[in-house]
Amino acid sequence: MGRTTSPASKGKAPRTARGEKTLRKILDAALLEFGQRGFHDSSIVGITGRAKVALGTFYTYFDSKEAVFAALVRDMSRQVRDHVAPDIEGVADEIDRERLALASYLRFVFDHKEVYRIIDEAEFVDPAGFRTHYETAAARIAARLEEATAKGQMRDDGALATEVRAWAIMGMNVFLGLRFGVWGRQDAELVAAHANELIARGLKP
Amino acid sequence: MGRTTSPASKGKAPRTARGEKTLRKILDAALLEFGQRGFHDSSIVGITGRAKVALGTFYTYFDSKEAVFAALVRDMSRQVRDHVAPDIEGVADEIDRERLALASYLRFVFDHKEVYRIIDEAEFVDPAGFRTHYETAAARIAARLEEATAKGQMRDDGALATEVRAWAIMGMNVFLGLRFGVWGRQDAELVAAHANELIARGLKP
Numbered sequence: 001m002g003r004t005t006s007p008a009s010k011g012k013a014p015r016t017a018r019g020e021k022t023l024r025k026i027l028d029a030a031l032l033e034f035g036q037r038g039f040h041d042s043s044i045v046g047i048t049g050r051a052k053v054a055l056g057t058f059y060t061y062f063d064s065k066e067a068v069f070a071a072l073v074r075d076m077s078r079q080v081r082d083h084v085a086p087d088i089e090g091v092a093d094e095i096d097r098e099r100l101a102l103a104s105y106l107r108f109v110f111d112h113k114e115v116y117r118i119i120d121e122a123e124f125v126d127p128a129g130f131r132t133h134y135e136t137a138a139a140r141i142a143a144r145l146e147e148a149t150a151k152g153q154m155r156d157d158g159a160l161a162t163e164v165r166a167w168a169i170m171g172m173n174v175f176l177g178l179r180f181g182v183w184g185r186q187d188a189e190l191v192a193a194h195a196n197e198l199i200a201r202g203l204k205p
Numbered sequence: 206m207g208r209t210t211s212p213a214s215k216g217k218a219p220r221t222a223r224g225e226k227t228l229r230k231i232l233d234a235a236l237l238e239f240g241q242r243g244f245h246d247s248s249i250v251g252i253t254g255r256a257k258v259a260l261g262t263f264y265t266y267f268d269s270k271e272a273v274f275a276a277l278v279r280d281m282s283r284q285v286r287d288h289v290a291p292d293i294e295g296v297a298d299e300i301d302r303e304r305l306a307l308a309s310y311l312r313f314v315f316d317h318k319e320v321y322r323i324i325d326e327a328e329f330v331d332p333a334g335f336r337t338h339y340e341t342a343a344a345r346i347a348a349r350l351e352e353a354t355a356k357g358q359m360r361d362d363g364a365l366a367t368e369v370r371a372w373a374i375m376g377m378n379v380f381l382g383l384r385f386g387v388w389g390r391q392d393a394e395l396v397a398a399h400a401n402e403l404i405a406r407g408l409k410p
Contacts, residue, residue, distance in 0.1 A: 040245065
């Protein structure tokens, strides 16, 4: 297993199912440690303490605090994707699909409020990972929009329009998650329904 | 002048036009220092060096590095508002107004790319200021939407719908600014026109 498939540092990918499980425990503990204390006040000992693993075990999988943070950013990206994917699989109408994707994302945020602090702090701790996170998410939305445009479900206004729409939808989702998932709490389906009306038929009467 | 009207620390508001000008120089220098180096690597000496003022002058207006950072967050909020306001003044149609507001915001970002790093780092350095920044901006958009709803320009789907729309539009604008103002560069009017189509009539053919 190479660096692209495992979150572990180079040459440190686990080779057994047990190792995978330990790595998972370390990442889950890192989410809590970084999410609650922030990168600077977090420590590897804080992570291993939460994960209930020995300090040496940490170094079996990761080279440094920076490495586990970067791995966590990639892991969060994947978790969001893997959480949303089954909820939109096989949905033929793109507007419906975006509503279900947003509702699914909001439910993810309810259970993982720390995701905002992690991704937002990545701008400073792991700028490349931060940018990749959003570029990947936007590209995923753009692919859905393109598919819908090809099927005639949406107006085709060119490549720039598609990219603008993808980033607009992503930004919308991110801020609705912050407002109604982290700072407050609202029914995910209700928020998604209102937001979906906006992208379905706009604001005009 | 009290704390609410001046960015200076409590009891340190300038009393002369010359003092106001010096305070402005310090804030402009702080934007560059924090924007380029981040909060932790920034220093008061770095700020006064850029502003070409004595160290003692800094303390005439601010108590600490944290204080000038928090002042800068409020100052950036106000600068965005004051930059956009004249560009949308007197515009009667709300959809047009949102298009002009976004185009104006994008032009602001072109000239103040550092604003993203400042606001984003505020989440960690000045969490209350970070939240106030977005809540204030969303409330401003919500007020415009409510005005338009009262005039019959928009569907009235209740208070939650208005709040969802306001946060959605803000999120859209923030991410379009990041994508097309900081990470890349696109014609502000063109991006705003595409985004405006989305909120005007949605994505359906």
